[in-house]
Amino acid sequence: NAGVTQTPKFQVLKTGQSMTLQCAQDMNHNSMYWYRQDPGMGLRLIYYSASEGTTDKGEVPNGYNVSRLNKREFSLRLESAAPSQTSVYFCASTPRERTYNEQFFGPGTRLTVL
């Protein structure tokens, strides 16, 4: 099992460009999450999907959209990138949306917006 995979690993964008971060998991998990991690801020939830067909906003959703394509895949889109979106983005999954479930993370995408 690959676990949680993310592409790309690194990306540099210019302000105003768009891109989609891809995430897939092969553990048959129901719930998937997108986080960003910034120095001095800790991990912050952008969007999550409790189950296939549902998505909800997290703590910092502005400037992002998501798509739960199927049970395996959960993508994050930046429609018009801004320098404030420079960050490390992690996708995670859990078997169900319950607090005591371990969150499994992907390796992350390091995004720089110039």
Add this chain to the structure above:
Amino acid sequence: RKEVEQDPGPFNVPEGATVAFNCTYSNSASQSFFWYRQDCRKEPKLLMSVYSSGNEDGRFTAQLNRASQYISLLIRDSKLSDSATYLCVVNGDAGNNRKLIWGLGTSLAVNP
């Protein structure tokens, strides 16, 4: 007061030492507590959940003190491979993962 606070460190200890980290949380209604480990430029990985009665996994012991609203992580016989950042995670809303509050982490460096 921040929702979850950790001493950022760094803690520099020699191999074989015992080291302890604390993490304080502000929401007295929090029900779930975790320690995650994050290596440099890697993703976080669950180290251990923290139960009310305390729990131990090999060299690692986690404790919960509800009265004082903190959790602790004790690492005995430190190894070089324990060098990492340790993230304290607390739920802010019972029953789901949406309200997990992540601490900024405590950096540990174990030296030969």
